[in-house]
Amino acid sequence: AGLYHAFAFGSLKYSHLGTGDHHALVSCLMALLFLVVSRALAGAAEPGSDRDPPPGAIPLGLGAGAIAGLLLGTWVASLAVLVLVEVALAWAFMTLDRRGVARLARCGLTMHLTALACLSPALLASPWLELQPWSVINLSQYHAAHLLAGAAVCLFACLAFPAASRGRRAVYLSLAAASLLSLALLTPLAQPLGEALLWAAATDPFMAGVHESQPLLSSLGNPAGGPLMAARYLGWGLFVAPFAWWALRPAPGTGRASTGLLWWVALPPLVLAALLQRRFADLALVPLALALGLW
Numbered sequence: 001a002g003l004y005h006a007f008a009f010g011s012l013k014y015s016h017l018g019t020g021d022h023h024a025l026v027s028c029l030m031a032l033l034f035l036v037v038s039r040a041l042a043g044a045a046e047p048g049s050d051r052d053p054p055p056g057a058i059p060l061g062l063g064a065g066a067i068a069g070l071l072l073g074t075w076v077a078s079l080a081v082l083v084l085v086e087v088a089l090a091w092a093f094m095t096l097d098r099r100g101v102a103r104l105a106r107c108g109l110t111m112h113l114t115a116l117a118c119l120s121p122a123l124l125a126s127p128w129l130e131l132q133p134w135s136v137i138n139l140s141q142y143h144a145a146h147l148l149a150g151a152a153v154c155l156f157a158c159l160a161f162p163a164a165s166r167g168r169r170a171v172y173l174s175l176a177a178a179s180l181l182s183l184a185l186l187t188p189l190a191q192p193l194g195e196a197l198l199w200a201a202a203t204d205p206f207m208a209g210v211h212e213s214q215p216l217l218s219s220l221g222n223p224a225g226g227p228l229m230a231a232r233y234l235g236w237g238l239f240v241a242p243f244a245w246w247a248l249r250p251a252p253g254t255g256r257a258s259t260g261l262l263w264w265v266a267l268p269p270l271v272l273a274a275l276l277q278r279r280f281a282d283l284a285l286v287p288l289a290l291a292l293g294l295w
Contacts, residue, residue, distance in 0.1 A: 001293025008289070010233040010274070010281025022074050027282045029071040030081050034266065034286070036064040037085055037111075038259050041092055044104040045258035061107040065114025072115065073122040076139050079146065081283070082115075084269065086150055088262040091250075094169050096258075098162045101169075105161060108154035116147040149180060212279040233281040234274060237292045241271060244288075244295035260294070263287045 005011050014023035040060040068085070071078040089108050093101055119139075123129075128138040136142055153176055161169050216230040231238055245268065250261045267287040274284035 001289040004235060004237060004292060005285050005289040008233070008235045008281075008285050010235075010278070011285050013233075014282050023279065023282050026071065026075045026078060027286055029067055029074065030078070030283060031286050033064060033067045033071060033081065033085065034262050036060055036067065037088065038262050040064065040104065040107045041088070041258040041261055044092065044096055044100040044107070057103045057107045058110050061110025062114050064107070065111040065116075066118050068111060068115040069118025072119050072139075072143060076137060076143070079136070079143065080269075080273070081266075082146075082150075084266045085262065088265045089154075090173050091261060091265065092258065093157055093161055093173065094166055095250075101157060101161045105154050105157035109151055109158060112147045112151035112154060116144060116151070119143065119147070213277045216275045216278050216281070230275060233278055234271070234284060234288065237288065238271070240295075241267070241288055241291065244291040247295045248291045263290055267291055 011024075011027070013019075014021050014027070037060075040057065043056050043060070064085075068082055071081060089104065092104055096104060123139055123141075123144060126139040128135050128140045132138060133140055134142045153173075156172070156176070157169075160172065164172065216233055217226065237244070245264065248260050248264045248267070250258065250264055267284075270280060270284040270287060273280040
């Protein structure tokens with residue numbers, strides 16, 4: 001897995017000596033964040049302890065939060081990585097037992113609050129607080145609100161989820177997601193979120209003209225990409241990635257029901273992001289290389 005990542009062009013493009021770019025650091029921080037959160041997920045699934053939380057839950061939350069804060073401060077678009085972590089946490093909230101939910105919720109609460117504390121110096125110095133206070137693609141108060149909302153969901157999980165059935169937890173999370181989505185669409189956040197989607201799809205005028213934001217696959221009016229270009233950036237393992245992803249699924253009895261959950265959640269959206277914008281290839285290569293290595 002390490003050699004696959006090291007020699008793939010999508011990684012080499014940003015990480016060879018002399019490249020003054022932040023993408024290699026972003027990939028490194030994402031890998032570290034996924035590692036720490038995966039350890040927290042595995043610890044939450046360990047049976048037999050009545051401690052709530054176990055000794056490692058808070059330190060892992062502090063570590064994950066510090067990394068997440070540095071990640072957002074390095075590249076604001078890393079918010080998408082944090083969302084993938086939150087999706088994995090939500091999945092685990094619905095599937096873990098009472099002890100596991102209590103452990104993981106404490107870890108998630110610590111992670112979000114620590115990330116906000118680490119991000120605060122950059123956030124307070126951001127000029128976008130006045131220019132575009134709710135911008136999603138630039139550091140603004142939206143990111144503080146996002147972290148606070150994540151902390152609120154984890155706090156609610158700490159209080160209500162351990163005593164609730166798995167079906168009731170799913171209802172709670174669905175209501176929380178629907179409330180946050182309605183809040184985003186019915187408030188001034190709707191326009192910044194629309195701008196963020198245009199940025200992610202590289203369809204706004206600026207991003208459409210940036211070389212590293214071109215798609216790896218051919219698109220209508222943009223024939224620059226193709227299967228060979230995608231294989232150049234992501235390696236030939238791209239064509240067997242669905243098999244590796246399926247083998248990584250969090251099925252009971254595989255030994256990876258919790259440890260591999262985040263990597264399983266992150267692989268499809270990151271590969272899709274890389275196919276739409278080649279700048280995401282180095283991020284997609286991290287879970288892709290690990291999935292291929294395990295497979």
